[in-house]
Every structure is written in C-alpha cells, then in structure tokens.
Amino acid sequence: MRIRAKVLLICIILGCLFSSGCWDRVEIEDMGLVTLAGFDRTEDGLIKLSVHIAKPFAISGAGQDIIDEKPFWPVTTTGHTVFQAVRNLASESPRQVFWAHCRVLLIGERLAREANGIAQVLDFFMRDLETRNNVRLLVVKGASLEEIMSARFELERQPGRGFEGLSKVVETRKSTSLIPTLLEFCRELETDGIEPVLGAAEIVNRPTEQPEQSILHDTVVSNSAQISGMGAFKGDRLLGWLNDSQSRGVLWVRGKVESGIIVISDPLEENRLISMEIGQTSSKIIPQLIDGRPVIKVRIELDAVFAQTEGQFPLLSDEETWASMESRLATAIRNEVQSALNIAQEELESDIFGFGRAVYIKYPREWQVMKDYWDEIFLTLDVQVEVLGKIKRSSLAFRMVKTR
C-alpha cells in the first residue's frame, strides 16, 4: 500500500513536469513575435493589418558576427474585422503569432478619420489576453501604412524598437508630442469633457546616400520616420493635425511638458537669440462660473535653465534684463498655448485641453446641464493664460565665450 502510494505520487509529479501548460503549450520556437503592428482601412472597406514579425535567427547575439539580413518579416493581411485580420496572419505565418512583445501600434490616417474606426482596434487590444495594455499608440500622418511600416531606423534594427525609443525620447526631451499608452488613450476616450490626442508619425525621406560597398549594407536606408506634433481627435475620430508648437501648447495646459527648448530673443539685442531649457513645470486649470458661464484660467509655472546664448552680455548683469528675459519666456509659452487654443476653438472645435473635465470636477452639479452643450460652449470659451517663468540656473557657464 505504502509503495503503491509512493509510485502513484511519483507518477503524478512526473506527469506534471511533462504536461506543463496543458493544451495551451506553445514552444518558443513555434512562436512569431510581433514587434510592430499597424492598422488601416483598405479602399474596399476591409481592415488592413501590417505587422513586423521578429526573425530570431537574424538577430545576432552578443559576440557573434552581425548577420546581414533584416531581422524582421513584414507581412500584411486584411479582414472584415480587426480580429479576422489578425487571425488571417495564420495563413501566412508558419509560426504562431504572439502579441505580448508588440510595444507600438500605428493607426493609419484613413481608419483614424472614420467614426468608430480606432475603437474596434482598441477593443481587440483591450480584450485580448496576449496584448499588453501599455502598448503605445501613434497615428500615421501624411503617409500610407506601407510607407510608414517600411521606415527604417539607423540606430535600431527592429523598427518597432525604433518607434518605441522615439516615442520616449520625444516625450521626455522635447515634449512636442504625447504618445499615450492604450490604457491612457482609452481612459481619455471615455472621460467626459476631454478629447484625446495622439502622437503623429511621419515619413522623413532621407537623401539617398551612395551605398557603401560593405557587407553590412544590402539596402540603402531611404525612408525613416519621425514623430512630429499630434493628431487631435473628437471621440475616436481624427479631426486634424497640430504642429510641434501647438502640440506643446496643449501639453502645457495638460501639465505634460517634461522638457524642451524655448527660444526667445535677447532683451539687449533683438536679433540675437537665447535658448531656454524647460525644467520643472506645473500647470493648473482653474474654472470659474461667472453668471453661470464658465471662464477658464490656466496657470502655468515653470523653471527654466539658461542654456545657450548668442549674446555677449555678462549674465549676472542686472535684474532688469533678467526680469525681461523671464517675461519673454512667459510670452513665448503663452503664444504656444494661444496658438493651440486658436486652432482647437476655431478649426478643430474639440476640447483637447480637458477644460470640460476641470469644470466637471469643480462644478459637478452644473456640469450635468452643461455637458450636453459643452461642444458649443467650448467654441466661445474665455480662456486666460497666466504663465510664471523663472530662470533658475545657467548651467555650467556664467558668460559666453568672448570673441575679440
């Protein structure tokens, strides 16, 4: 009896060892890892899916020779629905497609411009078990999906990693675009009184260089991609584009500016320029109801670093110049916000700043009536922008190099 029990136990343990994952077992060798995906609408109304699937044998490990082969396989399918297009990959890919490593999702302009276009893509990604909710979204501007998917980055072998890196760098170093994660975008889509924005990916045509006769170059990198500005939405429908400075104007109000350069002219000599690097920032939307009408006050505070100058004056000269520079800094920022406000109120007619949300948080009772008319209220909304810029440091030098 004892021995029989022991044998049984050993059998069960061994059985467990070899049957891990039950029916769901997929060997890593049988998986095709998606590194980049893009969705668009075809001319005949189907959903088009374009993915890059990593080629493991073409990714060189440490210490090995660089393999002269592109390390991904671009493949395109179509389907009536998003998931059908995704599953149609199975008829082309010899390996089971695995989505968890897809970090960037590109949305074609045609799909983004139709109502309920992006929502169906988002639904697939929010629902599926393999996909991650922290995948970043980008909308394609002025290019077809094929063109943007064929973009190559000189610094990254996988374009997916290129877009991911680019998103991070643009957000943290330049703050001229916002590349929300799936969660952030969906959250904003459903929130009352704020309309989403999405970073815009553009094609850059680099001048075709003379191909070097090297084994490393079998093709010439001609197309590359950049992130420039943002697409402005109403619901999930793309309305138009914001350029870099308008985008930063929106981000100032939203409090999402992390860094960047503001160029102002030198108070002492108008045709010389000074560059300020944005440091710590904070912003607050203060709604007020005056006679039942909402009035918005935006207060932006920031620290700047005196980063570069063309001027010759000694930096610690006088307080007046200093104050003048600070007010110029404030004006430059106010202009960015104002240009964003103008385009949002006059052209796009979409509350991408989240003023409605601020009103809701402060006056929830009044908002219940206002929310039905918010689109109209927003068009003529009185927005006062107040910027308080402080120049706190001047980096490692007090004065410029003198030319005799």
Place this chain on the structure above:
Amino acid sequence: MNLLERGQISGYQFFALLVLSRLVPVILICPTVTLVNNPATAWPNDIIGSLLAVPLVWLIVHLGLKYPDQTIIGYTKKLLGPIGGMLVGSLILWFYFMIAFSVLRTLGETVATGLLEETPILVFLVSAAFLIANSARGGMEHNSRIAGMMIPLIIFFLLLVVVSTYNLMDPSYLRPFFFAEGLGELIWPSASVLSFYTEYLVIGMLIPYLNNPRSAMPLSMGAILTIIVILITHCIAMAAVFGPLFNSTTFPAFALARMVSLGDFFERIESLITIVWIFGAGIKCCLFFWATMVGLAQLLDLKDFRPLAYPLGALMVAIGVLSYESLIDLMDILTEAMIVFSISFIILILSALYIGSVSKKNLRDGIPNADQG
C-alpha cells in the same frame, strides 16, 4: 452530538479563512465593480456594505457562541426539531454547497479566460475538485494551515500590485465626489458588497473547532476591519488607474496587475495574481466543501464524513458546470439575483434560528415552572 471532526484551528487560522473567503470575489471577478457608475464614488460602497455586515456577523457569531460545542447544523436540529431542523439544515448546507461550486466554476472560468485559453475547462475543474475533496477529506486542519500560510502572501501580492501601479494613477479620477443620480446610486453596489458577507454563515461550522471559541467575535470583527482596508485600497487604486474604464474589465485585480510596468523591467507580474487566484479560490472552495460535507454527515447522523468526499466532489463539478451557462451568466446572477437571494436567505435563516432559540429557552424555562405549579 458528535462533532465527527477532530481537528482544531487556531484563532489566526480562523481569521485567515474569513479574510480569504471575502477576498476571493475581489481578486477573481468583482461583481460589485460593474454596478458602479462613477468610479470616484465607488469606495463608500465598501464601507457601507461592510458596516452593514457587522450586525449580521455579530448575530451569526452570537448564536454560535450560545452553543460553543456544536456546529450550526447541530443546534439547528436541536432548536427547530427533527423536521424543521432537517429542512433548515439542508437549506444551510445547500447555501454552503452553492458557494463551493460557484467558486469552483468561477475559478475554472477565470483560469480558462486568463491563463489557459485552449485547455478544456473540465480538465481544470475535475483536477481542482479532486484536490479539494482530498484536502477536505483529511479534515479542516490542512486547509486552515494553508490559509494561515497564504493570507500574508496574498495580501502582500495584492498590495504590491496596487503600489506598483502608482505611475499609471491619475488622481483626478478620484474627484468629484458627486452622485449624478442621487444617493440611490449607493444601494446596489453596497448591497453587493454586503451579499458576500452572508457567506460568513460558515462561521457557524467553524466555532466548535476553534481553540478558544470565545475569541470568535473579536476575530470576525477584526476580519471585517481588515477587509474594509483592503477593499478601499484596491478600489481607490482601481479608480485612479482605470478611471471611466473602472467597470469594463472582467477580472479587475488581474487587469490591474497586467498594467504594472515599472522601469521596463518590473512588469508582467500578473502571474502573482494567478497564484492568488488559485490559492484563494481553492482554499475558499475547500472551506465550504468541507462545511457541506461535515454538515451533511451531522445532519444525517452519519458516523463518518469521509465517504462523502468523492461523491460530493463529483457533484460539485457537475452542478458547477450545469448551473451557469457562461461567465456572463454567472456575472449576471451575481450582480442581481444572488444579492437579493443571499441577503434575504441569511435573514430568514437567522430569524428562524433565533425564534427557535427563544422559544426553546421559554420551553426550558417553562417546564420547571410547570412542575412547581
């Protein structure tokens, strides 16, 4: 009355079992969440529902402490006579059993949706039921020990998930504290929170096996307090991370864990939540399975409860599969019918038992008087 079971549980294990049982609906599917309109006003439901549970649990424990050497089945039979006792006793057992197979089915559906999509659900249900039946057959000590061991780990994992989503939280989603449709918004979610506390009827089965039955009251109240804290923390984190998407996810705790991404290396910690799933739901299912099994043996005056284990286990799988068509069906039942049913059920059972205990006392008091007179 024969207790049948020789096992003893410590106060801490009792506490662990109670906390764990109430946490299971939070970590698997969280029906309360789907009833909430405004995520910013979700957390008061947890407080209201839990506070309403305090008198309920007080009544359950108070009744149990009147007969500290008997299980709820034992004193039901004594208080309500052979026929009434049999009737109410079997209702109580059905309630336990219903919780056991619902939890098993929920766990099965959860694993089938969130972990092993291709594996037939029966494979999981049968192996889990076999394990649970075996564990319960050996007495409740094993299960209680595991519960005592796992509860710190489970709470730690839940809090870890909550803390590591801090970079996704947007505190503005916690405001405004405003009810667009009046305070009536609080009724259903609070009732849903309360409905899961009715499961604490199982305390009636546990009291006689406690080392020190007198400690049951402070321990139960302590368990409610602990749960309030965990529920609120979890609820606020959910609201801040998901905002309006608050009530859109099937498995909120799992969804929250899937969000975690700290510095590109601390991510994909949802496997922690699957550990919590399997241990949490497994222990809870085992507790209620054990209660059904021992209760049934006591109700029918059997000499041993062990032969019941495998048949009841098989029954648990079968009824678990047959009683709900799908996860959506289960969710539907848990958010509507089950709330009304479980709250009215517990009130009926408790009033029947209290009426019985009062009349029995009068009867007992009355007999000597009658003799004297």
